[in-house]
Amino acid sequence: MVDEISEECGVIGIWGHEHASRIAAMGLFAMQHRGQEASGIAATDGREVRLVRQMGLVARLTEYCAEHGELPGHAAIGHVRYSTAGGSALINAQPFLIRHKRGPLAIGHNGNLINAKALRHQMEEMGHIFQSTSDTEAILHLVARHPSEDIDEAVRASLAKVHGSYCVVMLAKDRMFVGRDPMGIRPLCLGRLEKAWVVASESCAFDLVGATYVRDIEPGELLVIDEKGTRSLRIAESTKRAHCIFEFVYFSRPDSLIFGHSCDKIRRRLGKQLATECPAEADVVIGVPDSSNTAALGFSHKSGIRFEIGLLRNHYVGRTFIDPTQAGREYKVKLKFNPIPGVLKGRRVVLVDDSIVRGTTLRSLCRMVREAGASEIHVRISSPPVRHPCFYGMDFPTETELLASNMSVEDMRKYLGVDSLGYLSIDGMVNTARELEGQFCTGCFSGCYPDEELNKPERNQTALPL
């Protein structure tokens, strides 16, 4: 997978603030959960676009800026990155900054292009050189190749040629581009900070920098911001929506507005629906901290079973899922979680988690809960079984590593060593969301993707009993 890297990332852009790069760094900090491997900022002062990138947490980026001076300029874009080990290097850290006939251009991208490999092959044949292994670089080549004198049109037309999911922020000397794919797969929202415009993957970035949420960037919209103001171009017409429902399930921060709705609220509803679909006789409900506490609260409220904090997280270790290397996962579980025996001992426990990917972490957790004295363990998952790959940027393992692709729910229950295991149904999940009038991509659960070319017959044959 060296040539095509799936990644889940976060982007930010700000136009019209005297400390644009500092604001960008703060916003990235708020979205640190979207990528801990590398972070970077590009800024323009109207004359030059400058770039700084660092491996590791955003804190290292701000340390660097504190030492070497903030990037000057009134506009900036930023990126946090999480990627598979294969592409784990500074060369793939974003923003990318290149120079082409229209001057310098920087880009930060969250999403995954499903035709990147083909585009790359095509352009290599035409004599282009590639310096990274990221699919994002293809966008830059398309822009550079485009004959139009008008950079707005060049960017618009280039984005129209890429398929898949993308939320991009691009920075030229004199303008900023903000684009989102026509199905709106990943979230991207627009905010206002005094006179400045801010865009970010999640609204939690606005809260930290003091900006106000205005609206989502429309699917298929290309927003151009320059000194004259903002204008919206249309990348492609599309009435089809395919918001990634996994952003609600797990990825986004609960205090964010995602696809225009409160992530926390949806997550609580998923918990309630789960209680309805898969009830349990139990004494306490606990969540896997911190991401599943909200769903666990929903489960508790619906079921009337008492919510407790039965597992603690050690804050000195990062998020398991987001770690690019798999080595030592088992050991890290032990470092990261500690059960509260007083809560668990002799109790029948409902343990709510948001999803099961490989299942190794959860298995260790269940063993911990058992050893802490729980008399029964009922695992409840606030989403359906993840059985298929994501082609839009969520870095799931291959199907052979996905637990639910290889086992029936009963086998998974045995594997986890628990008394019962219940999943939310796809319908239950989508119905919860449908009240919110969204249309969602459920590819990783259903194997049915919004891009038809992905729905090859051989992809959709998994038919394990729920």
Place this chain on the structure above:
Amino acid sequence: MVDEISEECGVIGIWGHEHASRIAAMGLFAMQHRGQEASGIAATDGREVRLVRQMGLVARLTEYCAEHGELPGHAAIGHVRYSTAGGSALINAQPFLIRHKRGPLAIGHNGNLINAKALRHQMEEMGHIFQSTSDTEAILHLVARHPSEDIDEAVRASLAKVHGSYCVVMLAKDRMFVGRDPMGIRPLCLGRLEKAWVVASESCAFDLVGATYVRDIEPGELLVIDEKGTRSLRIAESTKRAHCIFEFVYFSRPDSLIFGHSCDKIRRRLGKQLATECPAEADVVIGVPDSSNTAALGFSHKSGIRFEIGLLRNHYVGRTFIDPTQAGREYKVKLKFNPIPGVLKGRRVVLVDDSIVRGTTLRSLCRMVREAGASEIHVRISSPPVRHPCFYGMDFPTETELLASNMSVEDMRKYLGVDSLGYLSIDGMVNTARELEGQFCTGCFSGCYPDEELNKPERNQTALPL
């Protein structure tokens, strides 16, 4: 305060394990919340005592060991340190390792000696030199000066001369000493890991390394461990107990056994008692994450008001209280907490916190909660007002900086900008604990200290109305 540094730290000791220093590092990691400024380990292989110390998190210590090789030996002691800025340097990081007439001797100490300054002055007059500004060094000089050929007796008699709080682990080439002050002010417990003995400030260290809790080190006990086994000496007779109740209120990890009891359970009871003493008309109860969630749950269960997660913590920033520098506290609050508007908007909110020291953090939080739309805010504190200094190692600011030393509760309510403010009473707190048959030090709340010499008249005249 250069000469006398108050510090709250964590210690560990292990005897009889082939990877003693690795186990010690793991245990320190579990107790990272007790000190993030520096950490160190000393180990013996029977022939030599070796030392490694690093500034920063325990992770840096393990990185160092990964690079330079684990300290060899079957026994090790370790220390994590938090200290005031004045003494913030590697020279004060522990363990200390010295050589004296009986060979090398390392020491790690949690607590604070109230006669350290006097002892130091006395020994300087006798020609001793001091290399650190820590009170711990005094113990080493006492041991070195002691005429006895028997090191056990020298250590015992030396500890008998120091007053205040101490949990010490000491390591000679051929034995380990574990001592605790006669009133048992700080926690220290003994565990078993296969054939090895482990001691640690908190039992959560046992859970991580796989050890089993055996018992607390007795107040006034000096446990000596060597190849012949263990033996208990008595430092001083004392029937008076003065366990630091603040360990339950805030400092210890909830999953730890402290003074023989579950910290989580006590913390929940404090929340219940708080609901009884200071009820509130409200829609939701939220806690200041993560330390006050347990008390908030207790409040919720007793009051019947729904518990919600209304504030989120960003895990990429450390614990406010534990940061040795005060600079930028306000800014860090904003980085660290984010309110969930969906939970707070239009709601009457009970906000439970464990204590108020300076009050600046809480004030910012209350403003956040208000801005997120709460219609009323009722702050409830699961301990009494902190009005007096701690002489036993809790690093409170001076009385002039303690909010409750300078304001009445009503003035504090106004300062925080909330609708009501309620504190747990000293009696309520102690009664909760008394069920557990402990005797506690309430000095920071009551101004009444277990060492009589600290109860000078001028110390106890604060008389602000609750």
Place this chain on the structure above:
Amino acid sequence: MVDEISEECGVIGIWGHEHASRIAAMGLFAMQHRGQEASGIAATDGREVRLVRQMGLVARLTEYCAEHGELPGHAAIGHVRYSTAGGSALINAQPFLIRHKRGPLAIGHNGNLINAKALRHQMEEMGHIFQSTSDTEAILHLVARHPSEDIDEAVRASLAKVHGSYCVVMLAKDRMFVGRDPMGIRPLCLGRLEKAWVVASESCAFDLVGATYVRDIEPGELLVIDEKGTRSLRIAESTKRAHCIFEFVYFSRPDSLIFGHSCDKIRRRLGKQLATECPAEADVVIGVPDSSNTAALGFSHKSGIRFEIGLLRNHYVGRTFIDPTQAGREYKVKLKFNPIPGVLKGRRVVLVDDSIVRGTTLRSLCRMVREAGASEIHVRISSPPVRHPCFYGMDFPTETELLASNMSVEDMRKYLGVDSLGYLSIDGMVNTARELEGQFCTGCFSGCYPDEELNKPERNQTALPL
């Protein structure tokens, strides 16, 4: 000068050695004097080309490799870089590694392309994107654009399109390219290490790695090395030679063979010729250590005046000329040199230096020599006045900063504060070299460059009296 960076660098290539990247690092270490700002290595194992680059001395590169493992493969290229501050960043460090239609390709380049800006502009117009500010990237684009299926021909034809000076090493998965410009401006030689082929800017790299000098890469030669052996292609026909005579004067290590001749021998001859042209009545001859000692010995042998070591260098500071920042040059002189009063006191001193660029360093040195008691100082320069820029990679300052562009020799004597100042004549220098049958570029001395387009009338009008 952001778009076009002049640089003097060093390159190495090795094909057919099991520790190719280690050998490359050793060779770079031997050529450290050619660039201290950054260093890098690319290696191939036949399947993949891998890259590592570091800012700073080669030692940092080897540290990195020691920690992360040697780059695997039987072939490697390497580069040390010195550049002006404007381009001082990892993004410009070489080798560059890109992917194009024929797979991965790495390049390291010593020299300067005089048509890089034009080529870049042309290719940007055709839709190419540039990621560095280095002229080297143009070569990669030319190769990628070239329609031929045959990579050998693509590389050959691309090099034929660039003008100026270049010694390039390029590495594909299955072959190595070694190319030199048709006038042979910079040195590049070929050696043998057992069965492996080695190329390097200077033969001193061969001595360290244990290789044997075979011959120079011919001007205009493109040597291709792969598993079938070596073959020589012709980039362009050229009978004109323009070896950079400054390599002999200053830049190369004295123990290197440069353009097929011993640098040390030429340097000594320049000293002898200088003694003939500009004799002096004096008691001792001293050189500016370490680069001018050889010329000073030549002066001493010819003149019969005793050679002495009258100035010492502190080895803990790097070479002045090679430092990319000008800040604090005066202070660094003081750190770097210390006069020996016993040698200088009361003596008439001939001080030999190889060249004068800005003159600030030499002026400080002369003051030192005077303060150490010299009764007379006669400065003798073993090359003619540097009055013109170098377009082929020697990083001279602009003409306004070149002392000899702005002052007559008599004014320079006064500026230096010495009793006499003598320069070697251009004829004298070239005659010394002509015995060796070389044809040299004297552009920086004469303003007359081998590329005719550089000899614009306005360039050649400086006419200060010698």
Place this chain on the structure above:
Amino acid sequence: MVDEISEECGVIGIWGHEHASRIAAMGLFAMQHRGQEASGIAATDGREVRLVRQMGLVARLTEYCAEHGELPGHAAIGHVRYSTAGGSALINAQPFLIRHKRGPLAIGHNGNLINAKALRHQMEEMGHIFQSTSDTEAILHLVARHPSEDIDEAVRASLAKVHGSYCVVMLAKDRMFVGRDPMGIRPLCLGRLEKAWVVASESCAFDLVGATYVRDIEPGELLVIDEKGTRSLRIAESTKRAHCIFEFVYFSRPDSLIFGHSCDKIRRRLGKQLATECPAEADVVIGVPDSSNTAALGFSHKSGIRFEIGLLRNHYVGRTFIDPTQAGREYKVKLKFNPIPGVLKGRRVVLVDDSIVRGTTLRSLCRMVREAGASEIHVRISSPPVRHPCFYGMDFPTETELLASNMSVEDMRKYLGVDSLGYLSIDGMVNTARELEGQFCTGCFSGCYPDEELNKPERNQTALPL
């Protein structure tokens, strides 16, 4: 040898300058050749003594100070340290800073105390604790123990109790002490920088900071400097002098005044005397750079054989002798030296070196010279054979590792693989120096030490033929 570390170091002290610590750092930089393992500075502003120490070169110390701010104060002492691997740690880096009954006291020490072990044992028995493995700490304990109220007398009397070699600088809040052992084994000189007093191991430190040499600190003198001025106390009466002649032979910088005389001049005389004692038929004389070039020039002038630069040093590697680890010495020789074939080919070469310790470096060099084409090699050593240990701080290996302790001169010649080997005689060396009216310690050559207790019969029986 953990308990008693021989070390050769450098010290500096300055009193009465507003940038005392910066001046101290500059002076240490000039004496970097005396110790590259660690460096440190202590400074006083009259109220507090502060300390900073770093492993590695002085540059790291100045980097640290640039980042964290210069140590404030009008007086400072500094130390560069070189030591054997056993004690290679920050804990042994100097200055040491302790607190005792008279307040803070810092010390930096160059030399070696022959009764340190005994003193340490004695004081440990009296209850003192030791934190380093350095003999220097003993001095601090003696001062702290001394009953006198008068710190001047306490320091004086303490120094009177230690035997061996010492040049110490000590800093209290309000005064600086400068002491030298009664036989004046190591060099220590006094200078003036405007109104400030400076002391340094070598006068080259004065040259860099702009100070003027005033005189040597007298053997047995304790100079006290405070705001009232300077006063000289007498540590012990001694008419016997035992200047370390090895400072002239190798250790000191040639531009320093050592024991009141120019090191360069003495070194040249040793070369002349060597030419007289051990003439050779040869074409060229070369020195081992850089330390032996001066002696080689002396040999050349006396013999009339032409001096040439036949070996080059790579300045990117440090001094062999001074590296605390022996590992990879052979490889480092190759990295460090490169022969000039044009100078050596077909020539009969006199190769002058200052001394032979293990002989491994020289042997590699001789092989290089041979391979570069020398027809004959005549090694000439500008000092007598080193056959005995140094007890005064020169870090020679044990006698079993000293080449001359184990081989006759003829065997050494064979070992080196050269045509002849000639050593300077002890008489020749001492006579050269005696003209300068010094009295020298020749212990490492003769086995006869100025402290009679070291001249045990068993020490002096080596009787290999010269």
